[in-house]
Amino acid sequence: MEELIHKLQHRVVELTQAQRRIADYIVQNPMEVAFLTVDKLASKVGTSTATIMRFSAAVGYSGFSELQKELQLNMKHKAAPQTRLEANLKHSNKSKLLHNHVELQFNNIQYSLDNITEETFQHIVEKIANSRQVLCTSVRSGRAVGEYLSLGINRLLGNCQYIDADQSDWVDELVHLNSSDLIIAVSYPRYAKRIKDMLEVAKSYDVEVLLITDSYSSPLTKYANYVLPCSSASIGSHNSIVAAIFIVDFILSALAINDPERTKPRLDKINNILTKMSYHTTH
Structure with a gap:
């Protein structure tokens, strides 16, 4: 530049x-x-x-x-993390780090809310609920978001699994998918090539793609049917997942509330099994 x-x-x-x-x-x-x-x-x-x-x-x-x-x-x-850290160090005030962090994360969340309509949210929730199978994928900084979303969807609906795009196992899983399935990919700068490879193959199999990324300018948007822009800006060197977690947390809540006839019986069955196993401590 x-x-x-x-x-x-x-x-x-x-x-x-x-x-x-x-x-x-x-x-x-x-x-x-x-x-x-x-x-x-x-x-x-x-x-x-x-x-x-x-x-x-x-x-x-x-x-x-x-x-x-x-x-x-x-x-x-x-x-690059070191470049972002260098830039942030030039403008940081160590006495106001917490304030700056909170302000930035509010802005990150607001960016998502400004760029995602209620209609889009509703359509995505319906797509997840109606998909035969959902596969969540991510790498590195997006892993926590992908795993959290995958666990939540599978607990509610029983049709989701998480695949690390850095592992070649996704090839074995993807060849069984079709247009009735959905891939949810989480990718932040510097946009891993493994995610790109996976989404290219997904499109060739007519699998629909929901992309969670930092902005509509992400080079991966061309492979996506739906895009949820979640700014990953931080006051440090890393890609922040706060906005993405906020958005996927809402999606999980909407899935549970929109179809209680489906989600509540499943949650009851899971809880009964865990109770019989004495999985949770009583103290």
């Missing part, structure tokens, strides 16, 4: 008014532009694809794809 801004600064006087609008949009929305097609970018800026291509050449690139590659590399670098 710094390289692109450097080029813009040196050539801005040579740009047309339309090209300057493109430059402004890229600087303000670098992550989005990094994964847009040239047609979609032209539509968003209100210009033509030819103007996008001329702009790319005017600022020193062989084409729009080369400009995009630089943006994508920059996104990966910014998403």
Whole structure:
């Protein structure tokens, strides 16, 4: 991004008014532009694809794809834990860490609520409930979200399992899935290739995909039928799962409440077995 801004600064006087609008949009929305097609970018800026291509050449690139590659590399670098920590250290106030953390997490949750409609929530809950089989998958920072959601769905409905995308076992499971099934994938920057591989295969089998990721700009959204954007911003170096846990916790609550005739008998049976096993301590 710094390289692109450097080029813009040196050539801005040579740009047309339309090209300057493109430059402004890229600087303000670098992550989005990094994964847009040239047609979609032209539509968003209100210009033509030819103007996008001329702009790319005017600022020193062989084409729009080369400009995009630089943006994508920059996104990966910014998403690296050490880079995020360095950036956060520059702006952190150690005496207000808790306050800053709380404020950021409220913002993360609000971002999800602003970008997910009630209708979308309802449709996703119905899709999970009506699926023959649900497979949850994630890696690394998304693992806690995937495992929590998988455990909750299976406890309520009995049709869900968790698969670690880093393990090749998902291949054995996926070949049995079809359009009546659902894969729920959790992926944060820097977006593991194993998740991408799995979703590509899923689409080839017509399996529908629900993606929980940090934003609509995630490169994995092109494989998804449904997207739940959950910001993973933190005041440290890690991908935060607070917003995602908030959202999936609501989904589990909605599944339980929307169909008590199905969920309550199952929970009663599970509880009876655990009681007979004296699974829970009485003290």
